[in-house]
Amino acid sequence: MASVIGAAARSTRPRISALHGLVAGAALLLALWPLVFGNKFLLALATLVALYAIGAASLHLIIRTGHVSFAHAGFMGVAGYVAVLSQMRLGLPFAAALPLGCLAAATVALAIGPLILRVTGKYFVLVTFLFGEILRLVFTEWTAVTGGSNGIFDVPPPAPVFATPLGFYYLALGAAVLCVGIVARILGSEIGRTIDALREAERLAECSGVPVIRWKVAVFVVACALAGVQGVLQAHYLRLIDPTTFSIVESLNLVVMNVIGGMQRLAGALIGALFLTALPELLRGYVEMQRVFFGIILIIVMAALPGGIIEIGARLRALGKAR
Amino acid sequence: MSRLLETSGLSRSFGGLRAVAGLSFAVAEGEILGLIGPNGAGKTTAINLLSGVIKPNAGRVVFAGEEVTGLPPHHLARKGLVRTFQSTVVYGHRTVRENALRGAFLGLYPGVVPAFLGTLRARARRRETEDRIAELLAWFGLDHLGEAIAGSLPYGRQKSLGMVIALAARPRLLMLDEPVAGLAAEEADQVLETIRRIRQRGVTLIVVDHNMRFISGLCDRLVVLHHGQELAQGTPQQVLADSAVIAAYLGRGHGAA
Numbered sequence: 161m162a163s164v165i166g167a168a169a170r171s172t173r174p175r176i177s178a179l180h181g182l183v184a185g186a187a188l189l190l191a192l193w194p195l196v197f198g199n200k201f202l203l204a205l206a207t208l209v210a211l212y213a214i215g216a217a218s219l220h221l222i223i224r225t226g227h228v229s230f231a232h233a234g235f236m237g238v239a240g241y242v243a244v245l246s247q248m249r250l251g252l253p254f255a256a257a258l259p260l261g262c263l264a265a266a267t268v269a270l271a272i273g274p275l276i277l278r279v280t281g282k283y284f285v286l287v288t289f290l291f292g293e294i295l296r297l298v299f300t301e302w303t304a305v306t307g308g309s310n311g312i313f314d315v316p317p318p319a320p321v322f323a324t325p326l327g328f329y330y331l332a333l334g335a336a337v338l339c340v341g342i343v344a345r346i347l348g349s350e351i352g353r354t355i356d357a358l359r360e361a362e363r364l365a366e367c368s369g370v371p372v373i374r375w376k377v378a379v380f381v382v383a384c385a386l387a388g389v390q391g392v393l394q395a396h397y398l399r400l401i402d403p404t405t406f407s408i409v410e411s412l413n414l415v416v417m418n419v420i421g422g423m424q425r426l427a428g429a430l431i432g433a434l435f436l437t438a439l440p441e442l443l444r445g446y447v448e449m450q451r452v453f454f455g456i457i458l459i460i461v462m463a464a465l466p467g468g469i470i471e472i473g474a475r476l477r478a479l480g481k482a483r
Numbered sequence: 484m485s486r487l488l489e490t491s492g493l494s495r496s497f498g499g500l501r502a503v504a505g506l507s508f509a510v511a512e513g514e515i516l517g518l519i520g521p522n523g524a525g526k527t528t529a530i531n532l533l534s535g536v537i538k539p540n541a542g543r544v545v546f547a548g549e550e551v552t553g554l555p556p557h558h559l560a561r562k563g564l565v566r567t568f569q570s571t572v573v574y575g576h577r578t579v580r581e582n583a584l585r586g587a588f589l590g591l592y593p594g595v596v597p598a599f600l601g602t603l604r605a606r607a608r609r610r611e612t613e614d615r616i617a618e619l620l621a622w623f624g625l626d627h628l629g630e631a632i633a634g635s636l637p638y639g640r641q642k643s644l645g646m647v648i649a650l651a652a653r654p655r656l657l658m659l660d661e662p663v664a665g666l667a668a669e670e671a672d673q674v675l676e677t678i679r680r681i682r683q684r685g686v687t688l689i690v691v692d693h694n695m696r697f698i699s700g701l702c703d704r705l706v707v708l709h710h711g712q713e714l715a716q717g718t719p720q721q722v723l724a725d726s727a728v729i730a731a732y733l734g735r736g737h738g739a740a
Contacts, residue, residue: 353581357585
């Protein structure tokens with residue numbers, strides 16, 4: 161009897177094939193994007209979306225543990241500076257500088273995580289806000305190393321083949337697929353089940369044997385290392401690294417991507433990255449009114465879809481069922 | 484019978500209030516021990532101390548011959564000391580089956596790398612756990628509700644699910660915090676029967692409740708708490724005959740018991 165029930169329960173895997181199809185379609189579109197749209201502007205836009213997808217997805221991982229970090233761009237900066245400096249001052253190749261940068265971000269996360277992950281909610285927001293600001297101050301004030309508010313110019317391309325916009329697009333896309341893939345795999349595994357458990361009922365999860373703080377720190381460290389990938393690639397893309405790219409505004413941007421896309425699902429973070437990167441660029445034509453339009457659109461979206469843009473899918477399904 | 488759990492001088496104060504003071508008792512392997520007392524007697528503090536949810540100011544807890552005083556709940560769960568919660572605590576937005584799987588974390592989770600890669604070992608653990616969970620759900624009459632959302636279940640069912648979550652962790656000692664509070668008499672009888680069957684499976688139990696009738700029919704031994712201190716200890720017959728217990732606990736309204 162028991163085994164029959166077990167077998168029946170195992171065979172229910174809802175909508176997984178539809179999701180796979182969607183992912184495959186998106187991957188194909190992204191791979192062919194430059195060939196379909198030969199336009200420089202659209203290629204630059206796609207590159208930025210790919211980079212921000214890394215940051216938004218890695219922040220989503222932290223959000224899934226129940227903590228909204230406002231220091232995410234700061235960790236990107238740590239990785240960016242360490243990678244750029246180790247490449248330009250120490251002569252390390254890009255392939256070594258990138259992981260070194262991520263390792264640096266992970267180390268800072270590991271040092272600070274056990275302290276700050278004990279506080280939750282608005283207190284965590286405040287503490288990370290402060291910490292992000294401290295990081296930005298270090299980038300700005302440590303002039304001898306970071307070049308101060310001018311930053312460091314002439315960051316070399318990762319490799320000659322990535323020097324062209326097209327080459328860099330594929331590098332960014334590859335990195336985004338890898339990083340988002342890692343996050344998706346984590347959330348889809350038993351690790352993800354436990355992350356959701358400790359967010360939803362921390363005490364209960366702990367009594368089932370989950371070392372909650374250790375898990376939160378581990379997730380935080382992994383997410384900050386992944387965010388480092390965006391920080392490093394962004395410096396190479398802009399050929400410049402300076403404190404403004406890692407300011408609190410950038411951290412806030414990543415949070416808004418998650419909120420507007422939908423905080424409960426990884427796809428929400430990706431939709432948010434697309435929406436929030438593309439929208440300001442597409443509004444460029446209206447220089448004067450750009451910020452105003454942007455603000456109004458954000459308000460309308462959040463008012464209509466409190467659960468984020470991803471809610472459209474659920475609404476459509478509900479409509480389909482109702483008919 | 485060997486002692487599975489033993490406390491000595493266990494104490495905890497909140498500000499000036501001594502919630503539990505100098506609590507000492509032992510639970511033998513395979514026993515059902517009742518921890519009783521009127522509201523505010525320190526029962527919940529006692530179970531929180533034993534499960535590691537709060538740390539004692541003084542005293543010791545020894546579990547299976549090993550000092551475990553002040554260890555966090557996840558550590559104790561790993562050693563086989565698991566509890567339920569007084570108010571129903573389940574993952575309200577998730578299915579019944581998902582709730583049970585989360586309770587089985589210790590048996591289900593294969594470690595970071597196998598979980599990430601989805602190795603054969605991870606899949607074998609998953610299958611094994613799902614079979615075990617299915618059996619547990621059937622045992623509690625929840626098998627047909629596996630895909631129901633836990634938060635939408637009636638109160639009694641949610642309490643059962645709370646027990647399933649705890650049992651999924653394969654405890655040696657299970658602590659039940661007010662398992663029949665808020666249940667109708669009929670449901671309470673079912674819970675009574677379930678607790679006896681849990682014991683038959685080789686699990687030792689500590690049951691916290693204030694319902695003397697319920698608990699004296701179930702437990703091998705009782706520890707009576709009053710104002711955070713132990714008032715009496717012994718078999719239900721001994722405790723019920725104790726004049727201090729009658730005066731302090733049964734004196735009001737239960738005089739005829």
